[in-house]
Amino acid sequence: MRALVSVYDKHGVDSFARGLAELGFELVSSGGTATFLEEQGLEVTRVEDVTSAPEMLGGRVKTLHPAIHAGILARRDLAEDRETLAEHGIEPFDLVCVNLYPFTSLAGRLGVDEVDILEMIDVGGPSLLRGAAKNFEHVAPVCRPEQYDPVVAELRDGGLSIETRRALAAEAFAVTAAYDAAIARWFAEAQFFPDQLTLTFRKITDLPYGENPHQTAAYYEEVGSRKHLLSRVNQLGGRELSYNNLADLEAARRIIGELAGPATVIVKHGNPAGVAVAGEIEHAFARALAADPVSAFGCVLMLNRPVTGELGRQIAEHFVEVVFAPEFDEDALEALGSKPALRILRDRERRADTPGERDYRRVVGGLLVQERDSLGDGRDGMEVVAGAVDEARWADVLFAWSICKHVSSNAIVLAKDGQTIGIGAGQMSRLDAVRIAIEKAQELGHEPAGAVLASDAFFPFSDGPRLALDAGVTVLVQPGGSRRDDEVIAAVGEAGAAMIFTGRRHFRH
Numbered sequence: 001m002r003a004l005v006s007v008y009d010k011h012g013v014d015s016f017a018r019g020l021a022e023l024g025f026e027l028v029s030s031g032g033t034a035t036f037l038e039e040q041g042l043e044v045t046r047v048e049d050v051t052s053a054p055e056m057l058g059g060r061v062k063t064l065h066p067a068i069h070a071g072i073l074a075r076r077d078l079a080e081d082r083e084t085l086a087e088h089g090i091e092p093f094d095l096v097c098v099n100l101y102p103f104t105s106l107a108g109r110l111g112v113d114e115v116d117i118l119e120m121i122d123v124g125g126p127s128l129l130r131g132a133a134k135n136f137e138h139v140a141p142v143c144r145p146e147q148y149d150p151v152v153a154e155l156r157d158g159g160l161s162i163e164t165r166r167a168l169a170a171e172a173f174a175v176t177a178a179y180d181a182a183i184a185r186w187f188a189e190a191q192f193f194p195d196q197l198t199l200t201f202r203k204i205t206d207l208p209y210g211e212n213p214h215q216t217a218a219y220y221e222e223v224g225s226r227k228h229l230l231s232r233v234n235q236l237g238g239r240e241l242s243y244n245n246l247a248d249l250e251a252a253r254r255i256i257g258e259l260a261g262p263a264t265v266i267v268k269h270g271n272p273a274g275v276a277v278a279g280e281i282e283h284a285f286a287r288a289l290a291a292d293p294v295s296a297f298g299c300v301l302m303l304n305r306p307v308t309g310e311l312g313r314q315i316a317e318h319f320v321e322v323v324f325a326p327e328f329d330e331d332a333l334e335a336l337g338s339k340p341a342l343r344i345l346r347d348r349e350r351r352a353d354t355p356g357e358r359d360y361r362r363v364v365g366g367l368l369v370q371e372r373d374s375l376g377d378g379r380d381g382m383e384v385v386a387g388a389v390d391e392a393r394w395a396d397v398l399f400a401w402s403i404c405k406h407v408s409s410n411a412i413v414l415a416k417d418g419q420t421i422g423i424g425a426g427q428m429s430r431l432d433a434v435r436i437a438i439e440k441a442q443e444l445g446h447e448p449a450g451a452v453l454a455s456d457a458f459f460p461f462s463d464g465p466r467l468a469l470d471a472g473v474t475v476l477v478q479p480g481g482s483r484r485d486d487e488v489i490a491a492v493g494e495a496g497a498a499m500i501f502t503g504r505r506h507f508r509h
Helices: 013-022 031-039 047-051 066-073 079-088 103-107 114-119 124-134 145-156 162-187 243-256 281-291 309-316 330-336 391-404 430-443 463-470 485-494
Strands: 002-007 026-029 095-099 140-142 201-207 217-222 233-237 263-268 271-277 299-303 320-325 343-347 358-363 366-371 383-386 412-415 420-424 452-455 475-478 498-501
Touching: 002 013, 002 031, 002 066, 002 124, 013 026, 013 031, 013 095, 013 145, 026 031, 026 047, 047 066, 066 079, 066 124, 095 124, 103 162, 124 140, 124 162, 140 145, 140 162, 145 162, 217 243, 233 330, 243 263, 243 271, 243 299, 243 320, 263 281, 271 281, 271 391, 271 420, 281 299, 281 309, 281 420, 309 330, 383 485, 391 412, 391 420, 391 452, 391 475, 412 430, 420 430, 430 452, 430 463, 463 485, 485 498
Parallel strands: 002 026, 002 095, 095 140, 299 320, 320 343, 452 475, 475 498
Antiparallel strands: 201 217, 233 343, 263 271, 263 299, 358 366, 383 498, 412 420, 412 452
């Protein structure tokens, strides 16, 4: 029996190769792998002794030779193939162990020279794996260190079953496909919407279930992305994260990334239930919770400042599914740990923004792709079209407008003094969204009088603004662009209120 072993990542390959040798495999290896195995006391046949050709072009050409690939691709049950091997003095391989140059890890770094990235494009490795996977009935492709122990164990138990061989082949083709897709993505970075969109995702973890208990689920990261939802996030306690936890966590991270200063975001079902900024994080938490304490039941809670023991004790008084913050002191962890199910996440990423990232939405047989919705730069492009807005009110205008972007359409946000006081989300009618936001505020004891109202899209009629004005709203911010803008502006002006056009819509469906 004969095995070709050529790996970039040497982790565990010495014990794997030793196990193969103990089973009677001849080890054939190239370059650094051969040297490494020899240093471990293993007997190795070097690839150049098989090919009678030296490594060349700085190692770019090692295994690309008929003496290697014919030995991998030969069908042992085909007399013609056996005769060809005999005619050319080529010995077949029974196993190929290859892992690839780490192209994605280098290409994902900032400030790396293109020439260095190009050198991380593996050519020979994928060819070896694909050849072995194609001929899996006779050659076992091994491409990940996690496969080493199970493969050796099954070989010791009498040999690899056809089911195992097929599974190894499937994994090898998936690995090479993902590798090529990452390279294609890197080359196509200058084209935001290339004709051929090559995407590949790597599983981070299985999830207990999907949106509902009868649905299975898993979480994947996009290969080549510089960060993902859980990158540099440590779970310090609680149950495993669920599909819905992660969906709400995504919404919360996007919202809090818009806010400066101590801020707290409470999310339920992908929408903010309460958001607040304040001089101290404890005050921001109290105000975000007070915005809608009923909807906060079973929420994802995100804070952008460390959690102290006192704040931890306050959080522990409520039913929270997930709490996410940059740090927790020991007293906070003790307090939060009194709730065994509470998922405690520490964020070391600090910034979750991913500039230049695409948005994807699955549809039947395809994918909708768009660039991510950006907020714009503060007051740039905003125009006061009715009344006047003093400097003190602009903070609430920008706060309400930034939150509105993250609410399901049709979306209405009422805000006052850096706190959401009423949110109308996901309504088919914008008028209903206004009514819900006002009613929520009033039911929870918030006073709409003097509040700012933000709308993610224009008001097609004046009825929505009139409803808000009757409740005492004094500033409305919306994109503008309706055929009845003049009618809406007039209604706001007549009420002595102010209105701002942003010129930018923020639908989120």
